[in-house]
Structures are given as structure tokens and as C-alpha cells.
Amino acid sequence: MVRFRCHGCGADIDAGVHLAFRCPNAGKIDDDIDHVLVVETEAASPSIGSETDPFLRYRTWLSPYRLARSSGLSDAAWVDLVGELDEAMTAVDGHGFRITPMAEQRHLAQALGLQGPLWVKDETHNVSGSHKARHLMGVMLYLRVLEAAGLPAGKSLKARRLAIASCGNAALAAAVVARAADWPLDVFIPPDADDAVKARLKELGAQITICDRRAGEAGDPCYLRFRETVAGGAIPFGVQGTDNGLAIEGGRTLAFEMAEEFKRIGTVPDALFVQVGGGALASALAQGLALARMNGLLSSTPRLFAVQTAGCAPLARAWERLDSVDLETAAKMRSRFMWPWEATPMSLAHGILDDETYDWWAIAAGLRASGGSTVVVDETEVAAAHNAGHLHTDIIASATGTAGLAGVIAKPAAGEKIAVIFSGVER
Numbered sequence: 527m528v529r530f531r532c533h534g535c536g537a538d539i540d541a542g543v544h545l546a547f548r549c550p551n552a553g554k555i556d557d558d559i560d561h562v563l564v565v566e567t568e569a570a571s572p573s574i575g576s577e578t579d580p581f582l583r584y585r586t587w588l589s590p591y592r593l594a595r596s597s598g599l600s601d602a603a604w605v606d607l608v609g610e611l612d613e614a615m616t617a618v619d620g621h622g623f624r625i626t627p628m629a630e631q632r633h634l635a636q637a638l639g640l641q642g643p644l645w646v647k648d649e650t651h652n653v654s655g656s657h658k659a660r661h662l663m664g665v666m667l668y669l670r671v672l673e674a675a676g677l678p679a680g681k682s683l684k685a686r687r688l689a690i691a692s693c694g695n696a697a698l699a700a701a702v703v704a705r706a707a708d709w710p711l712d713v714f715i716p717p718d719a720d721d722a723v724k725a726r727l728k729e730l731g732a733q734i735t736i737c738d739r740r741a742g743e744a745g746d747p748c749y750l751r752f753r754e755t756v757a758g759g760a761i762p763f764g765v766q767g768t769d770n771g772l773a774i775e776g777g778r779t780l781a782f783e784m785a786e787e788f789k790r791i792g793t794v795p796d797a798l799f800v801q802v803g804g805g806a807l808a809s810a811l812a813q814g815l816a817l818a819r820m821n822g823l824l825s826s827t828p829r830l831f832a833v834q835t836a837g838c839a840p841l842a843r844a845w846e847r848l849d850s851v852d853l854e855t856a857a858k859m860r861s862r863f864m865w866p867w868e869a870t871p872m873s874l875a876h877g878i879l880d881d882e883t884y885d886w887w888a889i890a891a892g893l894r895a896s897g898g899s900t901v902v903v904d905e906t907e908v909a910a911a912h913n914a915g916h917l918h919t920d921i922i923a924s925a926t927g928t929a930g931l932a933g934v935i936a937k938p939a940a941g942e943k944i945a946v947i948f949s950g951v952e953r
């Protein structure tokens with residue numbers, strides 16, 4: 527049995543009986559609690575496989591795998607589930623998941639005037655061109671396990687459509703994974719969504735709904751339509767922990783890969799800079815690195831720096847307000863720390879302009895535990911990072927995907943040895 531618990535209200539669910547996505551108490555009453563489901567107990571001394579597919583290599587670290595095994599499925603059954611999706615993904619997107627490269631980028635470090643090494647983990651060649659598909663592969667494997675093991679939470683699942691509100695990398699990732707699983711997907715996008723993204727989504731068979739703002743309606747119309755569809759029975763297939771706590775887990779494979787590589791080269795960076803939008807990536811990294819440390823892959827934990835742009839920095843605002851408030855208390859008074867950014871956000875790094883950092887709480891925990899902080903970058907730094915990435919590496923990442931490096935430019939003395947993640951191929 528695998529249990530999930532809400533870090534805000536303490537609600538406890540059996541992931542085989544209820545979907546481990548949204549806390550059952552979320553949205554019932556306006557209780558100001560930060561409802562996010564997290565796995566209750568992590569795997570004890572998980573092993574690392576010899577495979578290069580992270581969903582095989584780190585399978586014992588993943589709660590869907592543990593659910594599979596505790597529900598009577600064999601290890602070979604998991605390997606088959608991953609293998610079938612991998613094959614289908616190769617047909618849909620050219621390849622499935624493989625460990626992505628991480629290398630020291632000497633020219634880039636030199637160009638930025640850094641004294642020590644700078645490692646860049648390259649996610650631009652991952653499934654659908656970014657790290658986002660990792661989150662959704664974890665969710666899809668959970669759905670597949672529920673079906674294969676005939677668990678109560680899997681009853682009539684296939685009759686329900688998947689849904690996501692996004693017009694960028696998350697939507698593309700959802701569309702690839704959904705197509706590979708042959709599962710219908712609804713994508714809710716704004717009227718000004720990029721034409722190339724729309725075309726690819728259609729090509730992948732996603733059903734697109736363009737969401738105009740309705741008179742008198744507050745909040746993001748795409749998110750509101752997504753919530754209505756989920757309330758009508760659709761499965762939340764996005765990457766925000768508030769709507770799908772389990773989505774964070776697949777993202778942790780990124781941290782495991784980095785930790786293993788650092789162990790292999792015998793070092794640990796002092797600082798890891800991560801671009802933050804909705805917060806699932808930084809939350810997954812914070813949790814994944816902490817687990818890697820706990821299981822002996824890292825001798826220390828890098829300080830985590832969560833990078834947002836001046837155009838939209840709700841996490842940085844929350845971080846300042848948190849000051850010395852303990853996080854247990856903060857989870858019960860969410861609106862004191864997190865609320866939608868008031869101004870219409872603008873940035874070259876448009877993929878991290880989420881008006882709320884949904885996973886703020888887990889990131890704050892990671893910042894505190896590692897001795898890190900938030901970093902707010904201006905547009906000159908965003909552009910400088912983007913240009914430097916193009917000029918001094920062979921990775922063609924978008925400005926969103928190099929925004930973590932903008933944090934390094936803003937705060938170069940954060941550590942001697944620094945790591946960043948380039949994600950989101952330039953389209």
C-alpha cells in the first residue's frame with residue numbers, strides 16, 4: 527500500500543483507492559490551507575538499476591512502482607509498462623526517456639567571469655523538448671499501474687479524458703505522453719497561444735479549447751476551464767502539485783540523475799540555480815536532492831536558488847514574508863504568503879510567468895533546508911543568460927529554459943561550484 531498525505535490539512539489517502547492527485551479537502555471550504563498531496567513514506571534504501579531509462583533505473587524510488595509491487599504486479603510487469611510507453615513515445619516523438627547529459631561548460635563559465643566550474647544539465651533533447659514530460663510520465667505510469675493491478679482508484683479510468691491548462695512546454699509534454707498512451711487529452715490555452723505550439727498539439731491529437739476571459743471573472747480563464755472539466759470527471763494531467771501532487775515525483779528523476787553524476791565525478795556543487803514558474807521543477811529538485819543525500823548519492827546538498835523574473839515573482843514575495851514563520855504554520859495561512867501576481871506579467875522568459883507559484887511551500891522548505899534563497903532577475907539578466915547560453919554552449923534553449931543562469935549572473939558569488947538546468951528547446 528502507498529499512502530499520500532496533504533502537507534496542509536493532514537488528509538491521508540491510499541493511492542490505490544483514491545487518485546493521489548488533489549487533496550480531497552481542497553476547495554471544499556475557503557480554509558486558507560495549502561493543500562498538496564505528498565507521498566507519506568519514501569522508499570527505504572532504494573537501489574539504482576543499470577538501465578538508461580530513468581523510469582527503470584530509479585524505479586524503486588518511485589511511488590507508482592512501489593504501488594505496483596505492493597498490489598501484486600511483478601517487477602517485469604513494471605518494465606513492460608515502461609517499455610510499451612517508451613516504444614510508443616519513440617513512434618510519436620522520436621525517442622523515449624534516457625538519462626540526459628550534464629557537462630561542465632568552461633567557455634560559458636569563463637564568459638560569465640565565474641571562478642569555479644559551472645555544470646549545465648541539458649533537458650532540451652528530452653521527450654517533447656523539456657523536462658516537463660518527466661512529471662507527466664510519472665503520472666501516466668501511476669494510471670497504468672492502477673489499471674493493470676485492477677485497483678479501485680483505476681475503475682473506469684480509461685473512460686475519463688486527461689486535461690491540462692498550459693500553452694507551452696507542459697502542454698506539449700502532456701500531448702506526447704497522452705498520445706503514446708493513446709489517451710484523449712483536452713488542452714486549455716489562451717487566445718494568444720503560439721501558432722507552432724497549437725499546430726504541434728493538434729498534430730499530436732490533443733483537443734484544444736481556447737479560453738477567452740469572461741466578463742466579471744477573476745483568475746486565469748484557462749485554469750478555470752481546466753478546473754471545471756476536472757470537476758466534470760476529467761483526470762488532471764498538469765504539472766502543478768496543487769492539482770496533481772503525484773506529478774512532482776517523476777520530476778525527481780532529474781535530481782537523481784544529477785546526484786549520480788556528481789557522485790561519479792566526486793564533487794557536489796555549492797549552488798543549484800533553478801528557474802521557477804508554477805514551481806513543480808524546483809519542488810521536484812529540492813525533494814529529489816534531499817532523497818539523494820539521504821540515500822548516500824550526495825555528501826552534501828547544494829544550496830538551492832529559486833530564480834524568478836522581476837515581471838512576476840510571487841515566490842520571492844512569499845519567501846520574504848515567510849521570514850522566520852515556521853512552515854507548518856505557513857501551510858495553514860496560505861493567503862498571507864501566496865496570491866496571484868497583480869500586474870500583467872511580462873518577460874522574455876514567458877514560460878515562468880505563472881501568476882502563482884503553486885508549489886511554493888515545498889520550495890520554501892528546500893530553500894530553508896539547503897540554506898538557499900530566491901533570486902529576482904531583471905530583463906537584462908534574462909537576455910544575457912539566453913545569449914550566453916547560445917554563444918558559449920551548443921545547447922539551444924529558450925529564454926525560459928536559461929532563466930536559472932540569469933540567477934547566476936545576478937548572484938555569481940552564491941558558490942564556487944554552480945549547477946543549472948537548461949530546459950525547453952528554442953522553438
Ligand SMILES: Cc1ncc(COP(=O)(O)O)c(C=O)c1O
Pocket residue numbers: 656694695696765801802803804805806807808877878880926927949950
Ligand atoms: C523550460 C522551462 N523551464 C522551467 C520551467 C519552470 O517549471 P515550473 O513551472 O515547474 O516552475 C518551465 C515551465 O514552464 C519551462 O517551460
